[in-house]
Amino acid sequence: MINKIIKKIKEGQHFLITSHTKLDGDALGSELALYCMLSDLGKKAVIYNEDKTPDHYSFLPSAEKIANKLDDVSKFDVAFILDCSELERVGEKAKEIARIKTLINIDHHISNNGFSPLKLWDGQASSTGELIFRLFEKMRAKMSPEICTNLYAAILTDTGGFRYTNTTKDTLYAAGKLVENGADPQWISENIYENDSxxxxxxxxxxxxxxxxxxxxxxxxxxxxxxxxxxxxxxxxxxxxxxxxxxxxxxxxxxxxxxxxxxxxxxxxxxxxxxxxxxxxxxxxxxxxxxxxxxxxxxxxxxxxxxxxxxxxxxxx
Ligand SMILES: [Mn+2]
Structure with missing residues (x-):
């Protein structure tokens, strides 16, 4: 399955990336990491979210690229639906997004209803960010500091700061690699957790x-x-x-x-x-x-x- 996804990434030209309403760090960090990777490959990519980016995530690299409006979906050949157990989680545009030729679901919710035949799903994974890390390792994607910062933020927030039982050796391995390649744990935590109004x-x-x-x-x-x-x-x-x-x-x-x-x-x-x-x-x-x-x-x-x-x-x- 993961190889099929890699093939779609290589073949695709115009990608839509989206996630659920009530955005969290995993949804945003995962979307942005994928966006940075696709941009590095010279692909066109659009991130669409129904909800606005919460203030304390606006520091994430490329967060300013996120759109809250979706016009014509016919130009997209692939849509990534991230951190969603059901397509409806993306909000009002779900039906339109469903019309895009190839849907790829990357998710870790136990309750995933299998809406997308093409998926990277692991109910044991700490976060969608951890799954995207696995995908990037498999495809030997360039791990830029921007990608690492986004993925680290995704994993950090979905594990409650590496405190929940979903924190495994694989989670910490991913986090270690992300830090090695440019994620700054202190700076990311400060932006997310010590930035309250x-x-x-x-x-x-x-x-x-x-x-x-x-x-x-x-x-x-x-x-x-x-x-x-x-x-x-x-x-x-x-x-x-x-x-x-x-x-x-x-x-x-x-x-x-x-x-x-x-x-x-x-x-x-x-x-x-x-x-x-x-x-x-x-x-x-x-x-x-x-x-x-x-x-x-x-x-x-x-x-x-x-x-x-x-x-x-x-x-x-
Ligand atoms: Mn998640």
Whole structure:
């Protein structure tokens, strides 16, 4: 399969690169690394994302090239759909993108629905960035500092800074090679993790007031309400990383962030430590993800929603 993908890269002329809405470091770093590689080969490539690039990722090399508008797809012969378990994750343009002759899916979500026959998929890989690293090694692509910075950022963010159980020797091997070829770990981490706007910290303060600890402190959760967002002058983007806060409590196995989308409608981000699979919990509510990081959406009053989720956790354990 990987050789078929390499063949498509060599033969293709005009590439579309895209990823899911609610962009994260893995989606962006993977897209940009692929873009840099294709540009180095003299190919035409366009990165399209429905959502705007979050501020703390704007330092990534070539981030200014990302488009948030997609006009005519007929000029593309190949589309890369990165870090997406389903094509619909790319947003409103999914149907149009589906018309592009060759689709290549590079992804590591366990819940991948196999929408693309041509794919580089490994549910055990830490990140899409790690899979792209494997692809580049296999094709002996030139590892420029720009490519290495983007891939390092992808792997760093999807492993929570090399802390999650998806961090394997292969992950660290990739990271080592990326540093050897020009990625600067301190500079990348500072840009991503130590670059918060004051409104984010004000929102965090409000979120912390909602902390609940259940099942003898094994399950921790925070709630971000629409009013908290409004009062602090923050946006949804500012909640990134909040799900990690309860996760740092001693003995926690499941950490949840409830983000209010509408009056009785919540988005849940779930993280786990150890064996418990939050993917199974998210699946019960129509969501998906990985064993240690998953998401879903639930309708209802927050107190009822929280009860339902605790019940689901109890059944999963
Ligand atoms: Mn990912």
């Amino acid at each position: 004051p409104v984010k910290i004000i929102l965090m303060k409000k979120a912390l007031e909602t902390l609940s600890l259940d099942f003898q402190n094994q399950v921790g959760s925070l709630v971000v309400t629409k009013s908290a967002l409004k009062e602090s002058g923050a946006t949804y983007e500012h909640t990134e990383g909040f799900v990690e806060i309860p996760r740092s409590v001693k003995g926690i196995s499941v950490s949840i962030l409830y983000t209010q989308l509408e009056d009785n409608y919540y988005k849940l981000s779930l993280r786990s430590k150890g064996k418990i699979s939050v993917e199974k919990i998210a699946k019960k509510f129509g969501g998906g993800g990985h064993a240690n990081a998953a998401a879903c959406r639930i309708k209802g009053n927050i107190e009822v929603v929280k009860e339902e989720v605790l019940e689901a956790i109890k059944e999963t354990r």
